[in-house]
Amino acid sequence: MKIAVASGKGGTGKTLVSTNLFNVIQKSGFAVDLIDCDAEEPNALQFIHADLISQKSVTQNIPVIDKEACTFCGKCEAYCHYNAIVVLPKLRHIQVVEDLCHDCGACEYACPAGAISWKSKTTGTIRTYAVNNGSSLIEGRIEIGVYSSVPLIKEVMKSSHHRQLAIVDAPPGTSCPFIATVSAADFMVLVTEPTPFGLNDLKLSVEILQQLDKSFGIIVNRAGLGDHRVYDFIAKNKLLLLDEIPFDPRIAKSYSEGKLITDNMPNYHKHFLQLFSRIKKHLQYDRNSYT
The missing domain is CATH 3.30.70.20 (Alpha-Beta Plaits)
Known part of the structure; x- marks a missing residue:
């Protein structure tokens, strides 16, 4: 079961949600993978203490013309x-x-x-790190200058098939890397913010997931800022509001220091455990149950 955490735009708190969700699950004694598919700039490792256990190169065939x-x-x-x-x-x-x-x-x-033969070109690297309780962090990192991260993302998503549960940190935006990630996921968590930009990109993400017939829920991060138009959109379209994370300067400070809020703020540890319980509750339903 792969739960992908995504956002229509960067900076909404996608990595904040994925890393802290992974943290509370693995500290509850479950073996879970965190898959960082933000291949152009993976940063989950900055928040998770882990030891490198393996790495492999991902290659692509390039034609050579005689x-x-x-x-x-x-x-x-x-x-x-x-x-x-x-x-x-x-x-x-x-x-x-x-x-x-x-x-x-x-x-x-x-x-x-x-007249055509082939040569091999390295497009990226997949690194696997060991975390406590038998869990793993799997990171895909694309080579500088490589045009598309999609082939690498597909290989990264395959790397977690031995786990019963994986949390996926998806690439931001709604382009091909986003689609390559969510296509292999079983449930989507969309992270947005109550701003005009957040609403615009949430609409784009929702439209794509509905076309792909993917089950999803929404988290509003920095709740208390902006306006209520995000909530109006969620209510009008009968979408699943999974959670709200309040605007809290302590969260920004913790994140800037590379610390997990579920480690240094006990109330958020409980908060994310409750979020995981709500996600599990809805995993058995498809999108048509609530849209």
């Missing part, structure tokens, strides 16, 4: 839906744009001259 064998017919360019091959027949020039390649193999299939 210009002596190539006839410059342009079929590889025509078959590539990602515009990763440029062919200039009159100049007898052909080039692979590696950052756009998705390793689909269409170019090799299309080439009548057999």
Whole structure:
């Protein structure tokens, strides 16, 4: 069972929720994984004390074109839906744009001259860290300059299949990395804030999850700031409001110091245990039960 914590925009408190939820679960004696899929800037490790136990590279195949064998017919360019091959027949020039390649193999299939071979390119690293009580932190970190984190995220999500429960820190936003993460999740926790930006991006996230037919609930972070339009949207659409985390300067101070509020503020330890109980209660229902 994978519970993904996501947000339509960065800075709403997604990592705050995922790390503290993981902390109270593993300290209750359950073996659970925390999967950091924010591959461009993973930071869960800053809050979790863990020891590195393994790491592996994630690679992608990149086409290599033999210009002596190539006839410059342009079929590889025509078959590539990602515009990763440029062919200039009159100049007898052909080039692979590696950052756009998705390793689909269409170019090799299309080439009548057999001029295409492959090389391996490292796109990221998956590191696994041991935490107390048999739990783990799994981090995906993309290589600098790699165009898309989606292949890496898919591999990171597969790394937790031996666990009965995993908390997933999803990438911010609603683009391809977000969709790659939530597609493999069983339940979504959307973290938002009571501001115009928070509401706008919450709407985008909700629309995507409804199209994907994913079960989800909403947490309003920094409750007490802004206005009530987020709550009006939740009520009007009969969405599940899982929790509110109040605006509390102590939370900001703890977070800036790399500390978990569930460790140094006992009331929040109880708060997140109650949140987990509410999530478990709704895991058996699909989205249509409350939307």
